[in-house]
Amino acid sequence: MYNFIFSGSESGRRWYPWPMTRKLPALTADTAPFWQGGSRGVLQIHYCAGCRCFFHPPNPICPSCNSFDVAPRAVSGRGRVVTFTINRQAWTPELVEPYVVAIIELAEQANLRLLSNIVGCDPNEVAIGMPVSVTFAQLEDVWIPLFERAGDV
Amino acid sequence: MFDRLFEKDVAITGVGQSEVGRPSLKSAMRLTLDASLEAIADAGLRREDIDGVACWPGDNNNGNSFSPVGPNALLSALGLKVNWYGGGYEGPGPLAGVINGAMAIAAGLCRHVLVFRTITESSARARDKGVSALTAKTVGRDSSYFWQWYTPYNVISAVSFMAMYAQRHFHDYGTRPEQLAQIALTCRRNAALNPKAIFRSPMTLEDYFASKMISTPLRMFDCDVHCDASTAIVLSRRDAAHACRQAPIRIEAIGAALHQPWSWDQISLTENAAFDVGRMMWSRTDLKPKDVSSAQLYDGFSILTMIWLEGLGLCPRGESGRFVEGGIRIARDGSLPLNTNGGQLSGGRTHGLGYVHEACLQLWGRAGERQIAPHKIAVAAAGGGPLGGSLLLARD
Numbered sequence A: 001m002y003n004f005i006f007s008g009s010e011s012g013r014r015w016y017p018w019p020m021t022r023k024l025p026a027l028t029a030d031t032a033p034f035w036q037g038g039s040r041g042v043l044q045i046h047y048c049a050g051c052r053c054f055f056h057p058p059n060p061i062c063p064s065c066n067s068f069d070v071a072p073r074a075v076s077g078r079g080r081v082v083t084f085t086i087n088r089q090a091w092t093p094e095l096v097e098p099y100v101v102a103i104i105e106l107a108e109q110a111n112l113r114l115l116s117n118i119v120g121c122d123p124n125e126v127a128i129g130m131p132v133s134v135t136f137a138q139l140e141d142v143w144i145p146l147f148e149r150a151g152d153v
Numbered sequence B: 001m002f003d004r005l006f007e008k009d010v011a012i013t014g015v016g017q018s019e020v021g022r023p024s025l026k027s028a029m030r031l032t033l034d035a036s037l038e039a040i041a042d043a044g045l046r047r048e049d050i051d052g053v054a055c056w057p058g059d060n061n062n063g064n065s066f067s068p069v070g071p072n073a074l075l076s077a078l079g080l081k082v083n084w085y086g087g088g089y090e091g092p093g094p095l096a097g098v099i100n101g102a103m104a105i106a107a108g109l110c111r112h113v114l115v116f117r118t119i120t121e122s123s124a125r126a127r128d129k130g131v132s133a134l135t136a137k138t139v140g141r142d143s144s145y146f147w148q149w150y151t152p153y154n155v156i157s158a159v160s161f162m163a164m165y166a167q168r169h170f171h172d173y174g175t176r177p178e179q180l181a182q183i184a185l186t187c188r189r190n191a192a193l194n195p196k197a198i199f200r201s202p203m204t205l206e207d208y209f210a211s212k213m214i215s216t217p218l219r220m221f222d223c224d225v226h227c228d229a230s231t232a233i234v235l236s237r238r239d240a241a242h243a244c245r246q247a248p249i250r251i252e253a254i255g256a257a258l259h260q261p262w263s264w265d266q267i268s269l270t271e272n273a274a275f276d277v278g279r280m281m282w283s284r285t286d287l288k289p290k291d292v293s294s295a296q297l298y299d300g301f302s303i304l305t306m307i308w309l310e311g312l313g314l315c316p317r318g319e320s321g322r323f324v325e326g327g328i329r330i331a332r333d334g335s336l337p338l339n340t341n342g343g344q345l346s347g348g349r350t351h352g353l354g355y356v357h358e359a360c361l362q363l364w365g366r367a368g369e370r371q372i373a374p375h376k377i378a379v380a381a382a383g384g385g386p387l388g389g390s391l392l393l394a395r396d
Helices: A032-040 B028-042 B071-078 B095-106 B121-127 B159-173 B177-191 B205-210 B274-283 B301-313 B319-326 B343-347 B353-364
Strands: A002-007 A013-017 A045-049 A054-055 A070-075 A078-087 A101-106 A113-118 A130-138 A142-149 B010-017 B053-055 B084-086 B112-120 B213-215 B229-237 B249-255 B292-298 B377-382 B390-395
Touching: A032 A045, A032 A070, A032 A130, A032 A142, A054 A070, A078 A113, A078 B159, A078 B213, A101 B159, A101 B353, A113 B028, A130 B095, A142 B010, A142 B095, B010 B028, B010 B095, B010 B353, B028 B071, B028 B112, B028 B229, B053 B071, B053 B095, B084 B095, B095 B112, B095 B229, B095 B249, B095 B353, B095 B377, B095 B390, B112 B121, B112 B353, B121 B229, B159 B213, B159 B301, B177 B205, B177 B319, B177 B343, B229 B353, B249 B274, B274 B301, B274 B390, B292 B301, B292 B353, B301 B319, B353 B390
Parallel strands: A113 A142, B053 B084, B053 B112, B292 B377
Antiparallel strands: A002 A013, A045 A054, A045 A070, A078 A101, A078 A130, A101 A113, A130 A142, B010 B229, B010 B249, B112 B229, B249 B390, B377 B390
């Protein structure tokens, strides 16, 4: 999946697809379902059968009720932007700015949040409350969940 | 069984600070020794009196000189004989060393604890511009407990989170950029009177808005300025403090609570840890926010100062924008002088202990040209996101 970078003058604005370099996460029994669900096209979030709630990031125990009866579960991948920032600093020589960092609240549950990038649109169009849906960028054995602008939920 | 809150038994008796360089030509250890020996002498103590050492975040170099000197190195270099020492990142933010040291004294382990914080990010950057990047902190795949959820998204600096907190604060409370700018402008005005400050030339609102956008809505002047420096304080048992050189500054109350996940994205975006910390601190004293005469509040990023103002109850929730508007209330002659040494935004990123150092100088009336009106009660707080700790300081 590509980030879109702006090039050219304000009047002739054009956005080019640009692959982002990304640092990859280590995979463990707890975290692999999140990072590899994209291989089947689904976003997987840990769910507690004890108190019937999702939680993130994944752990072997539910932070609400401390039940070990937890497992990854596919979610819709739809949500809304809780907050975001347009990063304008190239922190490493490989990075191309701007790119959007956002916290997404998933549709399944209030306050069920994760951090991601908003890709595939003009960063200036991103707004708090904007509906988004998941997409994935595969790098080696990791399918990084990213979010694109979606039609209203 | 306990009829007393532990911090009531502890006082600050001396402070010290090395030169603040950008960069300094001195080694990190030399800076640490300069600060430590000044603090010990300031307390009227000798090396032999120090029986404890505390530091946050301990030996935590991470390749970027975030904390190049830990308690082990310092106590060895100084030849101290200690009963207790401790460091480490896990704690209630950059004031954790003070809180841990106070606990060691209250537990009866020590009489005089040296607390220090050394940071040499300027010289590290002079060697390699990229060292600050989070990506340099882990080799290979990221397995760090929280950063593994962020670095795949090129969240390379804490500013990504701070910018998202600010964006949400703007959205929820109508906070405006020109209000946020008052934190940077106030710090710059104060830094002009601090000979050690990194940025001392005047800054206007226009200068602020002309500064580079780093991560919307935060600009370069919303981010603190790296430096090489060490800051130290001496904590003493109150019954041992009276032998010291100057009036002890009591620790009236500490705040260290975190009732949320230790996380940068799962916590309350507009409260961070600051509201938990504030509630705890005020539960441990009869004093009220209105009793505070000066505030030294973390400004690693300007939005955090705003969150601390609200979290500590120094202004109502969501009102920090209006509270700082025009910079009147937070000026040196205002109702709540703020970051009177220039903070970290202009003074330099001494990272935490600098706020305590300045609070004490002001309470003792030793702040030179930037001295504010004589007062008895000051608050210092440091941290952002899940990191947070506060000290309510009193001079009798």
